[in-house]
Amino acid sequence: ILEIGAGHVGDISKLCGIIRPDFALITSISEAHIEGFGTLKNVQKGKFELFDNTREDGTLFINLDDPLIAQYPDTGKKRITYSMKRNAAVTLQIFDIDSLGRYILDFQGTQIHLRSLGFGAAQNALAACAVAQTLNVPIAQIKWKLEEFEPPAGRGxxxxxxxxxxxxxxxxxxxxxxxxxxxxxxxxxxxxxxxxxxxxxxxxxxxxxxxxxxxxxxxxxxxxxxxxxxxxxxxxxxxxxxxxxxxxxxxxxxxxxxxxxxxxxxxxxxxxxxxxxxxxxxxxxxxxxxxxxxxx
CATH class of the missing domain: 3.90.190.20 (Mur ligase, C-terminal domain)
Structure with a gap:
């Protein structure tokens, strides 16, 4: 599992030439690092290079809750959609939020109590569920790993x-x-x-x-x-x-x-x-x- 970073259009294409990803997931597209990209459209273009350079027989994970990611066109590659708000291949519901802002999620009838804070952690948990389910990881193991995860220093x-x-x-x-x-x-x-x-x-x-x-x-x-x-x-x-x-x-x-x-x-x-x-x-x-x- 590799995380790809970029500061300019073209950076991700170069890295994908080395990595040749089988699975690709973009969590969000926003103004982060926009100084290097110039415009939000260029941020989108730069991040879409990950999907563009995924192997033809690979799998793309599409976050339908991010409107800029949802715009990625159908290129014939396998697509797994996920969302908390829309109809998608993989979904989960928010069951509750505790006094510290930690989410309790319902994934296919299984409650998952996150240790990480906030809605962003819930979004990331959904992305992890989408990948894990595609790889046939049992729900009990998904629950166990998400509930034991604690963010690294400085991450909430x-x-x-x-x-x-x-x-x-x-x-x-x-x-x-x-x-x-x-x-x-x-x-x-x-x-x-x-x-x-x-x-x-x-x-x-x-x-x-x-x-x-x-x-x-x-x-x-x-x-x-x-x-x-x-x-x-x-x-x-x-x-x-x-x-x-x-x-x-x-x-x-x-x-x-x-x-x-x-x-x-x-x-x-x-x-x-x-x-x-x-x-x-x-x-x-x-x-x-x-x-x-x-x-x-």
Missing amino acids: NIINQGGITLIDDTYNANPLSVSLAIKTMHEMKPRGKRIFVLGDMLEMGNLSRLSHENIGAQIASSQIDYLFCYGPETLQTVKTARLMDMANAIHFDTLESLIITLKTLQKEGDIIYVKGSRGMAMERVVNHLTEQGDQS
């Missing part, structure tokens, strides 16, 4: 710190993943405050300002109580949130001042969600809150 880890729930989602950030993080916080049921700590979303090119403004609007419309931002691009996030009457939207010039304010504000029962692009090294916030100091 839950840390219990003195009665405070800290979510470390600092590995990276783009408009889609931040929107999913906001949705996750909205679905959580803390006894205290919801505090969202956000660093810049990088590599956004000429879409950066608009993307950061849109995130500010989403946060102001959610149940998040406090927004703490760091980085020059998130100035627009805070400005937009404040224009929508979110008084507790604050921008910090330094990460040190953000951490000091956060430590003063936090109380037992709060949920603190930390996110930002890799270049922002927002794990420094997590390290200080967990008394590890600045380890980045």
Whole structure:
């Protein structure tokens, strides 16, 4: 199983020349890395190179819940569709969501309790179910492996710190993943405050300002109580949130001042969600809150 990354149109075609994939799956198409691709259409074109270069007798897994992926034309290759919202070859239902935003799924009558946070984890679980079912993996084994999976560091880890729930989602950030993080916080049921700590979303090119403004609007419309931002691009996030009457939207010039304010504000029962692009090294916030100091 190989993950393919790309920053420009043509990158995936070159890698597929080495890999020659038998099975291909695209989880989503969004503005991530748009600085290198130039346009969202080019992101789609670049990712479709994976399907284009899959062997003729191979299998394509099509996420019908992503409208840009669903546009891939029928090229004669075997297609397995999956969806939570539409009729597809493989589907699952959301059974429940716990107080921390972890999904309980129903896959063909079997309940699966995810340890990973949020709707994005549920989407990824569905993709895994589609591949596993195609490979004739028993449902009992699918359930077992999904329920034992814990995300790697910085990918939505839950840390219990003195009665405070800290979510470390600092590995990276783009408009889609931040929107999913906001949705996750909205679905959580803390006894205290919801505090969202956000660093810049990088590599956004000429879409950066608009993307950061849109995130500010989403946060102001959610149940998040406090927004703490760091980085020059998130100035627009805070400005937009404040224009929508979110008084507790604050921008910090330094990460040190953000951490000091956060430590003063936090109380037992709060949920603190930390996110930002890799270049922002927002794990420094997590390290200080967990008394590890600045380890980045």
